[in-house]
Amino acid sequence: MAKNKKKCWFILGFFFFAVYFFLAARPVPVETILIRRWISSLESAYPVSEETGPLLPFKLGNRFGYVDSEGRYTINQVKKGYVELSEEYWTEYDAVPEIIEVLDPRNNSRLTIENGQGYPLFLDKRIFLIKEEQNAVAELDTSGAVLWTYDFTAPITCIDAAAGLTAVGSLDGAVELLDSTGKRIFFFEPGASRLSVILGCRISGDGSYLTVVSGIDDQRFLVLERFGDSYKVIYHEFLEDGFRRNVRLAFIDRDRRILFEREGGLGIYEINARNSLKLPLPGEIAAVDESGGDGLLFLVLAQEEGRKRLVAVRFPGTVIINAPFQSEDVFFKRRNSQLYIGGGGTLASFELDKR
Secondary structure, three states: OHHHHHHHHHHHHHHHHHHHHHHHHOOOOOOEEEEEEEEEEOOOOOOOOOOOOOOEEEEEOOEEEEEOOOOOEEEEEEOOOEEEEOOOOEEEEOOOOOOEEEEOOOOOEEEEEOOOOOEEEEEOOEEEEEOOOOOEEEEEOOOOOEEEEEEOOOOEEEEEEEOOEEEEEEOOOOEEEEOOOOOEEEEEOOOOOOEEEEEEEEEOOOOOEEEEEEEEOOOEEEEEEEEOOEEEEEEEEEOOOOOOOOOOEEEEOOOOEEEEEEOOEEEEEEOOOOEEEEEEOOOEEEEEOOOOHHHEEEEEEEOHHHEEEEEEEEOOOEEEEEEEEEOOOEEEEEEOOEEEEEEOOEEEEEEEEEO
16 A cells, blocks of 8 residues: 555656656747645645635545645545535535535535435536436525526536626537526527537637537537627538537636647637647646736646646647646646646646746
């Protein structure tokens, strides 16, 4: 057991050294380096003072919780059921939940949802329930009261919320956009595929854009822009063989670019230029930085036998870091200039610094 722990720390230590070495030796961009701030084992549980700033939610292996900017935990516990967590709320529930207790990052109870109404989801500081048949969604207020409920004609395949809007994609190939009261304000069927299904949908931070990955044989990537009270397609692209699962999508770089998963790599769409590029990558995306700040994008790739790679991309699409490491599970998050990386039961933090 001790030998395995030493091996884990050695692998992570080598990985952290490699990341630092590559970034320090190759400015990213000019005169930007990566400095290690802390490394912390999930087996520990350091106390956090009440003055601590924003907490970061994490899931790594069989553990989940919240960590502060100094590597101290408010919650660090083993998963016993299904876990949903965000920066504001978290809950752990059974496969068929009857009672769902929602807590905050300091373990204070915020509300209790009774009568097995569905499965909880926290998006854009809001509380949603996906109904048991997965063909309806409801929003709750902070007391647990239902604000609205919306029913769909087919099971839900993706959901996102931003700017008071809720986008929902379904198995029958439709995307519906709901306002803050649960009223449908936009309906869209991309079509042009043998099998109509929505595999991904995201809303920009201000609600000006909607992006969708749809269909199987052929799969499509689409971007829609808001014009008045409606949205119109401003870009679409047929992808390669595509996926038969949910696809990663994210607005990054202050909503100036869209990241989308595609066969054999990553797509990056530039909204102002209205064009996309394909970035070939050797592996499946396991975690991704959804900020894309300072002209940099970080992501973790999963390969065979637990092999992972930390990749850094300088926009528009140049790979500048490709650092391998070994871990079955991985966690990655970026908050402003701070990177949080986890693997093998260990979390670490690095700071992007310009010198």
